[in-house]
Amino acid sequence: MRKFALILAVAAVAALGTSCTQLRARDQINKGVAAFKGAQYPEAVEHFKTAVELDPSFITARLYLATAYMQQYVPGSDEPENVKMATEALNQFNKVLEQKPNDTVAIASIASLFLNEKKWDDAEAEYRKLIAVDPNNKDAYYSIGFIVWSKWYVPYQTARANANMKQEDPGPIKDKKIREELKAKYDAVVDDGLKSLDKALALDPEYDDAMAYENLLVRERADLADNKKDYEAQIKVADDWVQKALNTKKIKAERKEKAGGGITLDTATK
Secondary structure, X not given: OXXXXXXXXXXXXXXXXXXXXXXXXXXXXXXXXXXXXXXXXXXXXXHHHHHHHHOOOOHHHHHHHHHHHHHOOOOOOOOHHHHHXXXXXXXXXXXXXXXXXXXXXXXXXXXXXHHHOOOHHHHHHHHHHHHHHOOOOHHHHHHHHHHHHHHHHHHHHHHHHHOOOOOOOOOOOOOHXXXXXXXXXXXXXXXXXXXXXXXXXXXXXXXXXXXXXXXXXXXXXXXXXXXXXXXXXXXHHHHHHHHHHHHHHHHHXXXXXXXXXXXXXXXXXX
């Protein structure tokens, strides 16, 4: 009986120790959040790192740590320290996914990180993972549309240049061989991008950024048309998207003005 009582006492001490460790971890998170809000990102990283060391299973702490690294990453810079921030962020988000494979915050953050690094294929793959977990994520569909435009735009401009066309010259692309080569490689890709934007707009009919890229992809793909009539029909569709985007922006601005501004609260998933 005395042995059983001793076991209970040891278990109670162990439970107390775990509870104290978790409390210390949460205290470090609170300090980290305060530093983050004050734009003291290196300090925030240290607090979040301590929280993770105290409680490695605390997913929220690891998400905060990854986000603090990501916040310090500057897109477009190849400086070693900057690249390190992206790498550290990616590592921490991946560790979150090891514990919780369908964590939408981690998946979306990795996708955004790849997007900022212009790793288009990797970013697209992550956004498709996000859609598999969260089929109604309008931003994931929009981002795929943006990625498709980003991958297509340079070869599109190159093709026009190779066909001796100025930027202001109307289409379609004059050189049939160049046009057909571009069409064979990118027509299906652009179509997939447009379908993704369509889905974003089905989820949010007032998604004016999606409308803007609908315009760009339709307008540029018009250059692949076989004749002037088809080209002009697609340009008309693109013009309609421009007008829809302008009208939507106006409606949203008027709605905001009527509401008198105010504070918007964002709910974070933890």
